[in-house]
Amino acid sequence: MTDLVSPPSVAPPPTPATLADVARLAGVSKMTASNVINGKPGMSEATRQRVLHAVEQTGYVANPAARRLAGRRSNLIGVLAPRYGVPYVTELLHGALGAAEDAGMNLAVFTTSGRVSLERERAALLRTLADGVLLILPSGDEHQMFEGAVPVVTAGSLSPYSVRGDNAHGGLLVARHLLALGHRRVAYIRGPEGVWVHREESRARERGLRDGLREGGVDLPPPYVAAGDFTEVGGERAAHELLRLPEPPTAIFAANDSAALGVLRAAEGCGVRVPGELSVVGYDDVGAAARGRPPLTTVRQPLPEMGGAAVRMLLDLVRGVSPAPPPPFPTTLIVRDSTGPPPPPSR
Structure with a gap:
């Protein structure tokens, strides 16, 4: 017959401190303790110090918010x-x-x-x-x-x-590249207007493009500026609008690579050769840009x-240090197979 041996007794793990424990030790209500821990205004310094001391004493400092208030970091x-x-x-x-x-x-x-x-x-x-x-x-x-x-x-x-990144400089580089290839009919596909940061970055790229084209005596007329949304679908839709113009552009600069890849897809669907009949430029140089068909000329931001x-x-x-914000990061033009000279004028 096998003897039954009782397992050794094991002390239960300590019960984690609760907000009620902190409040009781500090002599305040749970609401007041919670307000101090969560950084709510209106607490006296004496009350705040009592609550923080109670947090340390009870171990409730394991809570990330309390840990930070007690001068520790969450990493x-x-x-x-x-x-x-x-x-x-x-x-x-x-x-x-x-x-x-x-x-x-x-x-x-x-x-x-x-x-x-x-x-x-x-x-x-x-x-x-x-x-x-x-x-x-x-x-x-x-x-x-x-x-x-x-x-x-x-x-x-x-x-x-x-x-x-230096968005305006990136647009300037695109303009100079396309002018050097001989393009005079250059279009631009913007980013979305509804989001402030997208709008500002897109406009800065457009501003640089306009300045660069102006150096070569070329305008960017309203019909050559299309609405976009930084997506491939939006770029494809905008490209179809531009390619249907009575005198379509010979080059399209899209405000980001996703939109530019959409331009490539639109050109393929319309039977327009890239770069033989249309040059395409993107912005950012994300990984998909080099895998485009053809690989995409683009402006690289060091993301x-x-x-x-x-x-x-x-x-x-x-750490309490006030660093100087860095200047705009430099942008560079990465030339691939999606840009070339414009087609000869038709007779």
Whole structure:
């Protein structure tokens, strides 16, 4: 007969401290303790110090918000981006992730799908969890959601702390390239007008294009400027409009690579040879640009470098250092097979 042996007794794990424990030790209500921990205004300094002392004594400091209020860091950088799958966003994140890993920080990416309610929900979470926040392609006033809570750096817009490429110079390079090839009928496909940062970047590229064409005595007339939305579908749609003009352009510059790839697709569908009958130029030099049919001439922004610089600037702000925002990152023209001389004039 086998003896039954009782298992050794094991002490239960300690019960995690609760908000009620903090409030009881500090001699305040749970609401007051919560307000202090979440950084709500209106608390006296004496009350704030009692609550923070109770947080330390009870171990409730394990909560990320309390840990930051107690002078400790979460070692987490939050990223708020419009959506995954956008090549611009993906390239920036490569650089941001590398810089975060080099600094021993974690990177958490949250997307909003363009929904304001989701944006506010994500922002509230990051205010609690993150030491700092990187906003990629902010649509408007997202940085105000974090004001006074955590440091913020933006990518793709002009704010007190931001990283961006030299968009106007990129447009100028495109104009000079196309003029040197002999083009006189050059069209431009804009980015979306509804989002501030997209509109400003698109307009800067257009401004550089106009300035460069003007150097060669060439105009950019209204019929040669088409609405776009930074997507391949939008670029294809805009290209069809331009190619249906009585005197269609011999070259199209799209405000980003996705739209330019849409132009290539439209040209193929219309039986227009690229570059024999139409030259196409994009912007950003994302990975898909080199895989276009034909490979796409484009303006390169150093997106991974920009993402890394954004995180390093953010880490300075987290440490209490006010860094000088970097100047616009240089842009360079990458010439591939989608541009060539215009076709000879028809007789």
